[in-house]
Amino acid sequence: MLIDVQNLSKSYASKPAAQNVSFSAKAGSIIGLLGSNGAGKSTIMRMLVGSLTPDAGQAFINGYDIVTQRRQAQHQLGYLPESALGFNNLSVREFLTFTAESRGFSEPQKRTLIDNVIDQLDLGDVRHKLLGTLSKGWRQRSWLGQALLHNPPVLILDEPTDGLDPNQKAQLREKLKYLGQTKTILMSTHILEEAENMCERLVVMRDSQLVADGPTAQFLDQNGRLESAIHALTATNTDQPAKTDNKAGS
Numbered sequence: 001m002l003i004d005v006q007n008l009s010k011s012y013a014s015k016p017a018a019q020n021v022s023f024s025a026k027a028g029s030i031i032g033l034l035g036s037n038g039a040g041k042s043t044i045m046r047m048l049v050g051s052l053t054p055d056a057g058q059a060f061i062n063g064y065d066i067v068t069q070r071r072q073a074q075h076q077l078g079y080l081p082e083s084a085l086g087f088n089n090l091s092v093r094e095f096l097t098f099t100a101e102s103r104g105f106s107e108p109q110k111r112t113l114i115d116n117v118i119d120q121l122d123l124g125d126v127r128h129k130l131l132g133t134l135s136k137g138w139r140q141r142s143w144l145g146q147a148l149l150h151n152p153p154v155l156i157l158d159e160p161t162d163g164l165d166p167n168q169k170a171q172l173r174e175k176l177k178y179l180g181q182t183k184t185i186l187m188s189t190h191i192l193e194e195a196e197n198m199c200e201r202l203v204v205m206r207d208s209q210l211v212a213d214g215p216t217a218q219f220l221d222q223n224g225r226l227e228s229a230i231h232a233l234t235a236t237n238t239d240q241p242a243k244t245d246n247k248a249g250s
């Protein structure tokens with residue numbers, strides 16, 4: 001398993017943000033992490049990428065423990081944070097150079113990795129433009145570049161298409177689908193249509209707990225839509241979740 005999450009828990013002060021969350025993801029698949037605002041999706045992702053320490057439980061990225069082997073685990077993944085901003089005074093190429101240097105790559109390696117990622121994400125035309133002057137779509141793509149630069153087997157993407165216009169959304173989704181053929185992608189999204197079209201599996205959270213985990217097909221209604229199942233699972237005043245392959249705690 002490329003991502004293996006076992007009973008991860010985290011509270012902020014005494015308020016739980018993630019409680020006993022368990023799921024796993026195999027190579028070459030796109031997993032959608034769904035749930036209403038505040039359900040705990042970003043908290044799970046931030047623990048997986050090593051920016052938050054779990055209170056309890058364990059998780060492994062390509063076999064490396066996210067706490068005791070944090071550096072090795074981080075080499076296995078690329079992370080696109082929610083609403084990624086900053087580095088506005090750097091050009092796309094300078095931003096990617098900074099990323100490569102902070103990951104410790106030497107000069108010849110650095111050049112090859114940056115050229116590869118510019119090519120892979122079609123960033124050539126904007127490589128000398130400042131991040132602060134780019135449209136949100138190009139900025140997001142540049143941030144995806146920093147996540148992809150070291151060619152990790154796992155990508156963790158927090159609402160990657162949030163705030164993009166419909167064309168930019170469509171273009172980024174195509175790129176992610178392509179990447180998902182060879183990489184394991186865990187992506188959070190509020191856009192159910194996106195989850196329908198892109199994700200092979202869904203992990204659904206509500207109020208800090210995992211409430212369902214299974215193949216996307218299992219959540220679809222007869223019209224091929226996710227809305228009714230996901231609404232039933234995530235609505236906070238509902239106590240009758242839809243029937244799913246719930247793997248919580250397994």
Ligand SMILES: Nc1ncnc2c1ncn2[C@@H]1O[C@H](COP(=O)(O)OP(=O)(O)OP(=O)(O)O)[C@@H](O)[C@H]1O
Nearest residue numbers: 012016017035036037038039040041042043044082
């Ligand atoms: N730094 C923090 N300090 C205190 N509480 C926090 C912090 N970050 C998140 N929380 C709380 O933890 C809970 C889970 O938040 P989290 O951001 O993981 O949810 P989410 O599912 O990613 O939400 P969204 O879809 O809005 O991004 C929420 O109640 C949130 O208010």
